[in-house]
Amino acid sequence: MVEIRLEQLAHAYRRGGAYALRPLDMTWRSGGTYALLGPSGCGKSTMLNIISGLIQPSEGRVLFDGRDVTALETGRRKIAQVFQVPVIYRSMTVGQNLGFPLVCQRLPAQTRRKRVEQIAERLGLGPMLHRPAHSLTADQKQLVSLGRGLVRDDVAAILLDEPLTVIDPQQKFDLRRILKEINAEFGVTMVLVTHDQTEAMTFAEEVVVMNMGEVVQSGSPRALFERPATRHVGSFIGAPAMNFLPADPMGPQVAVAGTGLAMPRPDATEGRFCLGFRPEHARLVREGATMSGIVTRIWFEGLDEILALDHPSGEVRLRAPAGIGLKPGDQAGFVLEDGALRLYRDDRLIA
Amino acid sequence: MRTLYLALKYLAVTLWSAFVIFPFLWMLSTSFKTQNAVTGGATWLPWLQFEPSLAGWRALFGGAGGVNIVKPYLNSVVVTGTASAIALVLGTLAAYGLSRFSFRAGPIRNGDITFFFISQRIMPPIVLAIPFFLMLRWLGLLDSLPGLILVYVAALMPIAVWVMVDFFNTIPRALDEMAWMDGCTPVTTFIRVILPNVLPGLVVAGMFCLIFGWNDFFFAFTLTFTKTQLLPVSIVALNSSVTPWWSLSAAAIVSVAPLAVLAFVVERFLASGGLKGAVR
Structure with missing residues (x-):
């Protein structure tokens, strides 16, 4: 020992x-x-x-x-x-x-x-x-x-x-x-x-x-x-993998266009930005969604279901309790838990 | 249907056995014949067609017109046994090294070294007759048991290396590594962990060495004169202007006997599962 x-x-x-x-x-x-x-x-x-x-x-x-x-x-x-x-x-x-x-x-x-x-x-x-x-x-x-x-x-x-x-x-x-x-x-x-x-x-x-x-x-x-x-770590660990969406500096923020996903803008803004979050940290809501899209696929996982949402910025996956009654083609929106969003520059975590 | 199959099977086995055993029976019967019974057309049954005689057998022990083969026989046992044992020990160690460690000398790698060993058997032995003769003369070992043993080790070791390298290669390297981690020295690893796993290889390699060594005539003939004769040479010495088929047959029987016993024992060993679990 x-x-x-x-x-x-x-x-x-x-x-x-x-x-x-x-x-x-x-x-x-x-x-x-x-x-x-x-x-x-x-x-x-x-x-x-x-x-x-x-x-x-x-x-x-x-x-x-x-x-x-x-x-x-x-x-x-x-x-x-x-x-x-x-x-x-x-x-x-x-x-x-x-x-x-x-x-x-x-x-x-x-x-x-x-x-x-x-x-x-x-x-x-x-x-x-x-x-x-x-x-x-x-x-x-x-x-x-x-x-x-x-x-x-x-x-x-x-x-x-x-x-x-x-x-x-x-x-x-x-x-x-x-x-x-x-x-x-x-x-x-x-x-x-x-x-x-x-x-x-x-x-x-x-x-x-x-x-x-x-x-x-x-x-x-x-x-x-x-x-x-x-x-790489975000994709490798967790099933389904972490969601990553391309983001751009907008005013005082770095945000994903067409969504409410945003993080404070860092001092240096050169490089490729993206925002990431875990499918587990998203919660489906009827109103006041941070981001919404069209359900494209649903995977059954016992107590949970994995939903794939299509959005112009890219596809995201969420983990939701089974039996929420959504089917492919439906519109669905979600909010994120506080502090669940991560900012990456050139594929490395910065905030 | 099944009965027919069995009947055919036994028939085939019986025919093949007869085919294999016949020369031995013929040898046995001939060894008891006299000259008349051999040269006057084929004779089969003792006492009815010919009068059995021990003349052929007596000739092997220095009887009339014969050669005493007792001493050459013992020489052959000593030379083949010792040379096979040494070749097996050296060959196994060499094979383990070739299987486990990387050697390089210029463009030469492990595979080339293994081929070098095998190439000794590809080369016709006659190529080596003069070099061996000169070397043994220089060492003062011509016509002596140590000299013959030395030459036979050189001739047999390639067989041992060749067989054993393949066997060692089938043993996963993780086994060696595990033994090292358990605190084993490389030598203990080899003896206690690796060797028991290549037992079938040792048996096969040993058998090849004994067969090739025992049957060799060429080196026994070229490197000895009169003092140290080996069995194959003394059997040839039985020959004369009239071929003595009776004593040659008797000699053939005694020289085949040890290999037949060896084959029987090895076959038993293989069949009894003496190797069970030794192969993945």
Whole structure:
């Protein structure tokens, strides 16, 4: 359980080549839960491999509790990792799999057995200790991988590299719950890599959004939801995505033409402006609407409906309670909650 | 319908078995024949068509007109066994390296190194006869067991590398990485985590090494004189102006026996699921 600090960390796979990971600084507190979120090839796996020591970064340092481990070999970092495709020692039983890190540490058999039984019990693998590991299902294998991290009481952090990708939806839900519980119980730092925003938002206390080898925004799920730092984050996080409408400076304001959507005008007015808001922050009204348009589509989502409204400035989507009785072709208007509107210049949040 | 299918199946299997077993039975029967029973037209049944004789078998142990093959036999066992073991160990280590690490020397990459190994088997052995002869003479190892073992290791290692590289490539690299993270050293990782997964490969590579080593005549012939003979050479030495089919048959039987046993054991091992779970 350590605090992980990344200092001016960057990586290029070829000397002088393009950055796979652009220079970044980051501190992850001991016992925290973090998620690296981004599309494939955005550098999140590179970052994970640098932390576990499988890749030597071309620039910067990695510190565990203030100690520089950049040059330390993988085996000495006390990192555990759960891979995307379940990896287990298939020539061993479940128990031998769980106990293997302790064998590597040369702990006595007595201690090993006790630890292994304890962890297996916690993960619900108790009855399977003597089964060959290759006979397990995918989600059980992932639990074994997780258990191999937990048996060592000196484990620094558990890295999860898209561990839920190949798991069935129902088991995915259970496994995510177990991960959270384990984190609370053992106080072990966990870093989850994923391209699934729901997974990241529900698991982590801090989500690091990455794109093209760059950290775009890092913050609590709430912050990412309410104040996306770029249009990319706003579109990537939340379903449906955040609404963005082109806006122009008009008098003391920046406003979307033909609507009441407006924000105070900033000092500098060069650049492309747009206003954004979450579909969740809009409320349908009969009179006094800030903006109105023609309903073009309606998606059913259980208790909610998603409405698409057409307006000369662009299409917006709103989340509304189901059964409001609108149908495609109807005119509909909405107001926004106070403080729900965001101003972007050149796709970056400025207010 | 089903009965007919079964009947046809058994008929086919029986015919094929007869086809395969016949030469062995013929060899066995010939090994007990005398010259008259061989040269005077085909004879089949002992005691009825010919009088069985042990002359062919006696010739193998230094009997009249024969060559004592006991010592060459033991030499062959020692040379093939030792060379195969060394080739397997070195070849497996080399293959692991080629599968897991990137090497480069100028334009040469891993694939080229692997091909270099395999190319040793593509080249006709005769090309190597003179270099090997000169090298062994320089080392003072001509006509000796260590000399032969050295040459056989060189000849067998490509087979081991070739087979094992493919097997290692099927093992996901994440397995190595996981073991490193668990605190394993690279050597322990190799022995405790990776090797058990390539057991089928080791069996197959070992079998190839033993077969090629045991059957080699060329190097055994060109690199020895009289002191250190191997089995294939001594069997050829049985030959004379009148081909002694009876003693050659007996010799063929004893030289095929170990490989037949090996094939049987490996087949059992594969069928018993000794490899279960070793392959994804």
